[in-house]
Amino acid sequence: MDLALQLLFTGIGIGSVYALVALGFVLIFRATNVVNFAQGEFSMVAAFLMIVFSVKLELPYWLAFLISLGGMALLGALFNLAVYYPLRHRTYLPVIISTIGASIFIANTVLAIHGPEPEVMSGWFETPGFLVGPVYLDSQYLLIIAVTAALVALQYWFFEHTLLGKKLQATSQDKEMAALLGIPVAAMIMITFVYSAVIGGIAGILVAPVLFVSISMGSTIALKAFAATIIGGFGDVTGAIIGGLALGVIETFGAAYISVPYKDGFAFLVLVLFLVFRPQGIFGERVAEKA
Amino acid sequence: MPLLELRDLSVLYGGVEAVRGVSLKVEAGEVVTLLGSNGAGKSTTLRAISGLVKPASGDILFDGRSIAAERPESIVRRGIAHVPEGRRVFPGLSVRENIMLGASNRTGLSKSQIAAEADEMFDLFPDIRRFAGSLGWTLSGGQQQMVAVARGLMAKPRLLLLDEPSLGLAPVIVQAVFAIVAEIRRRGTTVLLVEQNARMGLSVADRGYVLETGRLVLSGSPAELWSNEEIRAAYLGGRTAA
Ligand SMILES: Nc1ncnc2c1ncn2[C@@H]1O[C@H](COP(=O)(O)OP(=O)(O)OP(=O)(O)O)[C@@H](O)[C@H]1O
Ligand SMILES: [Mg+2]
Numbered sequence: 001m002d003l004a005l006q007l008l009f010t011g012i013g014i015g016s017v018y019a020l021v022a023l024g025f026v027l028i029f030r031a032t033n034v035v036n037f038a039q040g041e042f043s044m045v046a047a048f049l050m051i052v053f054s055v056k057l058e059l060p061y062w063l064a065f066l067i068s069l070g071g072m073a074l075l076g077a078l079f080n081l082a083v084y085y086p087l088r089h090r091t092y093l094p095v096i097i098s099t100i101g102a103s104i105f106i107a108n109t110v111l112a113i114h115g116p117e118p119e120v121m122s123g124w125f126e127t128p129g130f131l132v133g134p135v136y137l138d139s140q141y142l143l144i145i146a147v148t149a150a151l152v153a154l155q156y157w158f159f160e161h162t163l164l165g166k167k168l169q170a171t172s173q174d175k176e177m178a179a180l181l182g183i184p185v186a187a188m189i190m191i192t193f194v195y196s197a198v199i200g201g202i203a204g205i206l207v208a209p210v211l212f213v214s215i216s217m218g219s220t221i222a223l224k225a226f227a228a229t230i231i232g233g234f235g236d237v238t239g240a241i242i243g244g245l246a247l248g249v250i251e252t253f254g255a256a257y258i259s260v261p262y263k264d265g266f267a268f269l270v271l272v273l274f275l276v277f278r279p280q281g282i283f284g285e286r287v288a289e290k291a
Numbered sequence: 292m293p294l295l296e297l298r299d300l301s302v303l304y305g306g307v308e309a310v311r312g313v314s315l316k317v318e319a320g321e322v323v324t325l326l327g328s329n330g331a332g333k334s335t336t337l338r339a340i341s342g343l344v345k346p347a348s349g350d351i352l353f354d355g356r357s358i359a360a361e362r363p364e365s366i367v368r369r370g371i372a373h374v375p376e377g378r379r380v381f382p383g384l385s386v387r388e389n390i391m392l393g394a395s396n397r398t399g400l401s402k403s404q405i406a407a408e409a410d411e412m413f414d415l416f417p418d419i420r421r422f423a424g425s426l427g428w429t430l431s432g433g434q435q436q437m438v439a440v441a442r443g444l445m446a447k448p449r450l451l452l453l454d455e456p457s458l459g460l461a462p463v464i465v466q467a468v469f470a471i472v473a474e475i476r477r478r479g480t481t482v483l484l485v486e487q488n489a490r491m492g493l494s495v496a497d498r499g500y501v502l503e504t505g506r507l508v509l510s511g512s513p514a515e516l517w518s519n520e521e522i523r524a525a526y527l528g529g530r531t532a533a
Contacts, residue, residue, distance in 0.1 A: 162402075163391070163402050163405070166384060166388050166391070166392060167392065167395065169381070169383060169384060170381050170384060170392050173381045173382060173383050173384070174379055174381060176343060176363075176375075176379075177375070177379040177381065178392075178395075179343075179362070179363040179364055180341060180343070180363050180367060180372075180373050180375065180379075181367065181392055181393055181395045181396065181442070181446070182363075182364050182367040182368055182395040182396030182397075182446070183364070183392070183395045184364055185364070
């Protein structure tokens with residue numbers, strides 16, 4: 001029982017990272033009808049920016065964090081202009097290929113600049129964690145969970161209670177009608193890309209002390225988050241969050257009770273099972289025909 | 292000067308000419324009806340006016356100024372609201388939110404001002420008031436049509452483009468929709484109405500035009516059009532556009 005509680009905590013912690021990246025998938029999918037296969041690279045680039053500003057240049061954590069997020073906002077904007085915007089009137093296929101190309105390009109650019117060695121980033125807090133009853137709460141995981149909860153709450157408020165949030169929703173539901181009402185569609189899509197790059201970046205920075213910071217972390221996180229999105233359904237923000245948390249918990253329990261070496265395998269087992277038996281995800285929306 | 296003028300407007304889809312050399316005028320305060328059967332080019336004409344498709348040749352003047360090269364977002368800011376064919380209510384937003392977004396072309400309004408205006412819309416459309424919080428997709432076709440027209444009016448347009456508001460609605464609902472068109476007209480908004488239902492379309496109009504395979508073939512007052520043999524034949528189903 002104690003072990004189960006411990007695993008649950010860890011699973012929710014890592015699942016929060018998947019949830020944040022999955023949110024990026026869902027928001028861009030809803031705005032453009034396309035899966036952004038470079039979403040994981042946003043996390044990887046942000047983690048490397050953090051290494052540069054925090055570890056190499058030794059800026060205070062908070063400052064390095066803000067600068068890195070600024071960099072991510074810029075990357076999101078450039079990504080939209082270079083990868084999506086020129087192809088916006090095409091079908092989904094050229095756009096998907098374009099995001100795959102961008103993913104390879106971004107990973108290799110970081111490789112060329114930085115080299116292949118992984119980096120280690122220390123945790124944010126002096127205290128590595130503490131015991132509450134039988135459960136050891138790792139402070140980095142606590143931070144991940146807290147930041148994810150705050151972001152989810154903020155995003156909910158934004159989409160449900162602001163006019164801009166409603167305009168973004170309208171754009172994702174019917175772009176032509178949105179344009180007829182005077183909603184600046186191109187600007188709405190720009191906002192979506194910038195925001196998705198920033199939350200992907202936050203996920204990468206938060207998870208950096210838990211994993212090694214490496215070129216391949218982007219594709220690893222993206223595959224997990226993609227599985228999370230399939231579980232939750234591509235059309236649904238709540239689904240992405242629940243899918244991410246569920247996947248984190250499943251793989252943590254799987255690693256502890258079944259097999260550690262196959263930890264990453266559980267994500268793909270779940271992915272395949274969902275694709276076969278429930279491709280629209282727990283929360284509906286048929287995505288199989290689109291992606 | 293007419294509020295809207297089309298000069299020799301042509302629109303191509305691929306190589307196919309959907310609208311061929313159409314010239315028409317809408318004066319401020321008028322309700323003008325554009326009649327025609329399936330595929331005549333009525334929707335295409337409206338889509339060209341609101342900027343969704345670009346004319347291949349000819350010009351579109353609003354207030355005497357060409358808007359033919361402008362994007363839909365800027366055309367609606369000039370005061371042309373387009374309520375398109377098929378209603379296009381945002382399915383995942385509530386009825387109130389749909390209506391509120393109709394004011395997206397107007398600047399300097401707070402969210403609470405827009406919400407207050409949306410609530411006033413329900414005086415004009417009492418039938419949808421009780422669905423204010425329901426999601427768009429849950430409404431019937433007639434109710435969605437009311438939402439679409441209310442959303443169009445939230446733009447405070449000087450010219451309202453209505454594309455077949457009666458399409459697929461039960462006769463009682465059609466009556467209700469046209470009562471609203473009459474009320475919009477009474478309030479002084481200029482309307483360009485597209486209809487296949489000639490009787491209803493002409494009943495609220497000052498003037499009418501008839502479009503056939505992309506060309507204007509007739510124009511005149513409702514009485515003139517209604518007494519025309521060809522029109523009667525066309526609307527009794529005696530003839531269809533090729
Ligand atoms: N997106 C498009 N691509 C190619 N051809 C089109 C497109 N939209 C319309 N057309 C063609 O242009 C012509 C005019 O179509 P339009 O929709 O303007 O007719 P309409 O008068 O509105 O008809 P309806 O009463 O059926 O709505 C038709 O022949 C139609 O097939
Ligand atoms: Mg039409």
